[in-house]
Amino acid sequence: MPSQQPTESVLNPIVIVGAGHSGVAVAAGLRSRGWEGDILLLEAEKEAPYERPPLSKELLKAGAPDESTVLRKEKFYHDKRIDRRAGLTVDAIDPAGRTVELSDGSRHGYHRLVIATGSRARSLTVPGAELPGVQALRTRDDALELKRALVPGARVAIIGAGYIGLEVAAAAAAKGCDVTVLEFQDRVMSRVTSEPVSRFFERLHEQNGVRFVFGAAVTAVEGSDRAERVVTADGAAYPADVVLAGIGVVPNQELAAEAGLQCQDGILVDDDGRTSVPGIYATGDVTRFTSTIDGASQRLECIQNAMAQADRVAADITGQAPADPEIPWFWTVQHGVRLQTAGVRHPDDDVIVRGTPAEVKFSVVYLRDGRLAAVDTIAGLTDFRPAKKLIAQKTRIDPLLAADPGTPLTDAAFAAS
Amino acid sequence: MSNNKLTVIDREGSTHDLQWEPDQTLMEALRDNDLPVLASCGGTASCATCHVFLEKEVFDTLAERSEDELELLVDAEGYQECGSRLSCQLAFSQDLNGVTVTLAPEE
Ligand SMILES: Cc1cc2nc3c(=O)[nH]c(=O)nc-3n(C[C@H](O)[C@H](O)[C@H](O)COP(=O)(O)OP(=O)(O)OC[C@H]3O[C@@H](n4cnc5c(N)ncnc54)[C@H](O)[C@@H]3O)c2cc1C
Ligand code: FES
Secondary structure (H helix, E strand, O other): OOOOOOOOOOOEEEEEOOHHHHHHHHHHHHHHOOOOOOOOEEEEEOOOOOHHHHHOOOHOOOOOOOOOEEOOOOOHHEEEEHHEEEEEOEEEEEEOEEEEEEEOEEEEEEEEEEOOOEEOOOOOOOOOOOOOEEOOOHHHHHHHHHHHHHOOOOOOEEEEEOOOOOOOHHHHOOOOOOEEEOOOOOOOOOOOOOOHHHHHHHHHHOOOOEEEOOOEEEEEEOOOOOOOEEEEOOOOEEOOOOEEOOOEEEEEEEEHHOOOOOOHHHHEEOOEEEEEOOEEEOHHHEEEEOOOOOOOOEEOOOOHHEEEEHHHHHHHHHOOOOOOOOOEEEEEEEEEEEEEEEEEOOOOOOOEEOOOOHOOEEEEEEOOOOOEEEEEOOOOOOOOOHHHHHHHHHOOEEEHHHHOOOOOOHHHHOOOO | OOOEEEEEOOOOEEEEEOOOOOEEHHHHHHHHHOOOOOOOOOOOOOOOOOOOEEEHHHHHHOOOOOHHHHHHHHHOOOOOOOOOOEEEHEEEOHHHHEEEEEOOOOO
């Protein structure tokens, strides 16, 4: 399909706010889809756009270089005529006048505006949360600060046993820190996975020296001039030199909300990334949308979604057909063991374990109304690829066959679905 | 400008001749030249969306695949024992100048 090109009246650039995974992918996607008009990519952080996943994984390893993995080399932006400006925030949007206002006071008109402002770490609000030694992990600066603090023997308290908390727990344990994870729920990763997977990773962490405290309601961080201990509601105190809060993320939607775009814990967008205001798109962590698979309203915080939505935005702007929707997927690596998930599990899905969690490599499938809805694969991707297809086709699965790891998942599908 | 060349056969079977800058991994050379390589893990051997096939003669000259790389590849679509590589794990080298690579089917 030919790419729609800017007409004579379109002298304004496509303005992209935020040069994270999604914003950069929109710029790249516009060019690969043949858009020839100007592209202005605005980013609050000063340095070249970088990858976030390594911040809680490779970057924290002992001896790993401090350099971040850039999303694209400088030459790419130059070759593709992407006008990238760093260290500037977009402070306001005027949808009627189709302009944005920047922190340096300048104004820029836009042809289309793409909001890719991502999310930020939810901050800890208990007394003492502002003490030095307490931090979150979202940016490269956060990661470098954490890396410096993770010295052998350091007492590390991690609040929240989600992906980031657990990846940091693994990195800290590997560096010889004394690690305690404080979690309010009764198991790790309870929001994203089932009990068998939680229990497997708890054991794995414990074997590597990580301590867990479940049902822990953190009420304060105490210390005279920096964090010295974390206190929970039952009165217990956990000594800590480093306190990492990994308690989820909040979408950076304020800019959009103030401009009158509909937001509900995320900027509301349709399948093509269009917001409620004509000419304005949003993509990535900052959005909330309706799943094409199960109709659920969701906000996804993963690279796969950031890239897939970006491509749909680029397709819509250039008037081209988007790629087929992809099943969302996510990965995490803890103590060298990879957990890779396809689809979005719901808490009341039927849980079928394939294989023996004690043997490291296994997977767990999730059935909703008898149909495959999600899969977790641990330390092996055998079920991952077939599952993505079966989930997309909402395939009915025979639970007995699926429970046998020797039967390929595809063969567990009921013939008549 | 370098004179390092690379020939790519895409998923439709069309051939593309590219420049391969010495500071790029093979994945970056593919992606930054607009070939459909998603590289969603950013080149950290975590996603297998940068899977390519090399000719056996070329494959044999390269260092062994790491455990991580192999783990992802064996379950990838169309895995070839003596041909599959994650392109993000291949840095440019003079030996690779002029090679032909084929994009593996999409996951
Ligand atoms: C430590 C860590 C590890 C992760 N690991 C994984 C993983 O293993 N796998 C996975 O799939 N996902 C992982 N994620 C999640 C993944 O990084 C996000 O889903 C992804 O970054 C979302 O991309 P985005 O472009 O929407 O947002 P971001 O990458 O957050 O980018 C948004 C950008 O917008 C900028 N910005 C915000 N407001 C403004 C403004 N007003 N003006 C200008 N600029 C602005 C911000 O500075 C930021 O750079 C991880 C995240 C973190 C923090
Ligand atoms: S880019 Fe993800 S494995 Fe190569």
